[in-house]
Amino acid sequence: MNYETSWVAIFVFALFVGIVLFISFYLGAKAKTARGYYAAHGEIPWFVNGIAFAGDYLSAASFLGICGLVAFYGYDGFLYSIGYLAGWVVALFVIAEPLKRMGKFTFADALDKKFNSRSIKLTAAVSTLVVSTVYLIPQMVGAGTLVQPLLGFSYEIGVLVVGIVVVLIVVTAGMVSTTWVQFIKGSLLVAFCAVLVVAILARGLTKSQSEYAGPVALPTDRAPIPPTGGWVGKPYVRYAKAGGGYELYRRIDDKTGTRAQSVTTAGKKTLIDGLPKGVGEGHAGLQPVGQIQSLAGGATSTGSLGPIKFLTAFANSTVILWPADKDPIKETDGSSTTIYYQKATLGKDLLVPGAYPAFKGVRGSKLSEKLDFLSLMLALFGGTASLPHILIRYYTVKNQAAARKSTVVGIASIGFFYMLTLYLGLGAMTGGTLDPTNNNMAAPLLAKGFGELPFAVISAIAFTTVLGTVSGLILAASGAIVHDLMSNVLKIEMTDHGKVRAGKVVAIFVGAAAMALGIVFKEVNVAFLVGWAFNVAASANLPALIMVLFWKRTTKQGIAASILIGMLSSVGWILVSAQAYTVFHLDPTKAIAPFSQPGLVTIPLGFIVLVLVSLMTQPQNAERAAIATAAV
Secondary structure, eight states, X not given: OTTOOOHHHHHHHHHHHHHHHHHHHHHGGXXXXXXXXXXXXXXXXXXXXXXXXXXXXXXXXXXXXXXXXXXXXXXXXXXXXXXXXXXXXXXXXXXXXXXXXXXXXXXXXXXXXXXOOHHHHHXXXXXXXXXXXXXXXXXXXXXXXXXXXXXXXXXXXXXXXXXXXXXXXXXXXXXXXXXXXXXXXXXXXXXXXXXXXXXXXXXXOBBOXXXXXXXXXXXXXXXSOOTXXXXXXXXXXXXXXXXXXXXXXXXXXXXXXXXXXXXXXXXXXXXXXXXXXXXXXXXXXXXXXXXXXXXXXXXXXXXXXXXXXXXXXXXXXXXXXXXXXXXXXXXXXXXXXXXXXXXXXEXXXXXXXXXXXGGGGGTSOOHHHHHHHHHHHHHHHHHGGGOHHHHGGGGGSSSHHHHHHHHHHHHHHHHHHHHHHHHHHHHHHHTTOOOTTOGGGHHHHHHXXXXXXXXXXXXXHHHHHHHHHHHHXXXXXXXXXXXXXXXXXXXXXXXXXXXXXXXXXXXXXXXXXXXXXXXXXXXXXXXXXXXXXXXXXXHHHHHHHHHHHHOXXXXXXXXXXXXXXXXXXXXXXXXXXXXXXXXXXXXXXXXXXXXXOOHHHHHHHHHHHXXXXXXXXXXXXXXXXXXXXXXX
């Protein structure tokens, strides 16, 4: 069974968490000052910082979300990898060295270096807080997804466990411990995923002999008919309970006497109660899922393959996917029943974009779908250089040269990992261990196909991935509130010790908010949620950051207006999109936004607002001279 509690996994998990907490408490003595707590005294070696970049950036979305999207939809998931990596071009060639030169602790410090404006500090701090909060959501979703099968806890308890551990990391040693945790987990994640890909290539592809390959009769009372025109194989059924939670069942052969074939709005009790005793209880019926139906030339197995030959063999195969019925059965008591049916798909069709619903515009003819795809790619490209928890890492090294070197190391590590995600996803798709109802678990279940120990190690590494990213985000949010808002905007007098203490208190509240939001968004793919975070970051921060570096006529009013309009417009757009309506159980057909990803509109809007406001608020000669002097 896919979700039996593994004591090996629990031991490895506890070992990893123990090491991480030991590092935090051991390094806590180095975080007594504000500079030590928020920027590690600027003494992190450039190579360590570069790997920490990878550890910080390769979040739950990169590992769980992208692998899951590739496993369920093919190449479309890999497009996220391409977008995430491309964003580092902006970080390397545009902002790395100037940001190190301009900043002190936070993103607001960099923007406000030559202006000394309370409005910039305020809007930049609020933007940092909003972006960090939006980005925290998918990390907590990934955390709950991992802990649930690992420890046998409920999803909600899993989110709380992760939140508590992360808060302990942040409040004990701040940026020092966060950096070393990110360094360790970044190294382990890249190394172990490379080992896992080698195992996938050595295993090759094998034709399934599973009982699910044969067709069953199409139910006469089921409407609408699934998109394939019929049910191929035996579907899975997800029964969502009215009081919360759900149960999963496998469709049983007609000869058992069940009425599972006649699923109607009144049929949920016959579907569940009619199953033979001991069959399909809980998640027990979920193996094997993720199959090769046929290989080229009628072969039953390919044997071990090289990276290129693996993709060629996959392209020439037929794969069984598990899409969900788009019209789940709703009950008057609030429960529902969803059918997951098999769909035979050519491998070559999974190596071109357009299968993932969010990317339908690549192949489709609808303008709104094409714009949605372009908007996401733009946000991924511009969002990396706008993420507060990435930006503050430039303040942990000694000088501008170290900032550049650490960015190069980060790009190399991140690029190599993203190449691995394609093979991890395709290996999960064909490895027989998918959960059709949860694409976020594709990578850990893939590892479980190779044994309990690989599953334990990869799950523990994925957990530390969440820990590292969440701790960085909470630290960025804490710095925005304490350093930018409390100290610089509200002018609250605090000693160095007071700033550190306030930062730890804020970290506790931000962590609590992250836990609550992680529970609310539990059903959404983490990579998709991160796409939203990148949209907000690029819309709010990128125009101000680029223009303050490269346009001399930029004014403090223009920066503040750009951040505010970019942030509000992107968040507002997301809240009235079809995906947000689905999360909040509203009718997605009534969504106001024409497409879900706002960046294509809100990023240019930020630039336009900044230019217009700056042109209308040009300083007088004396003020211009004072600003120029301050910038030197």
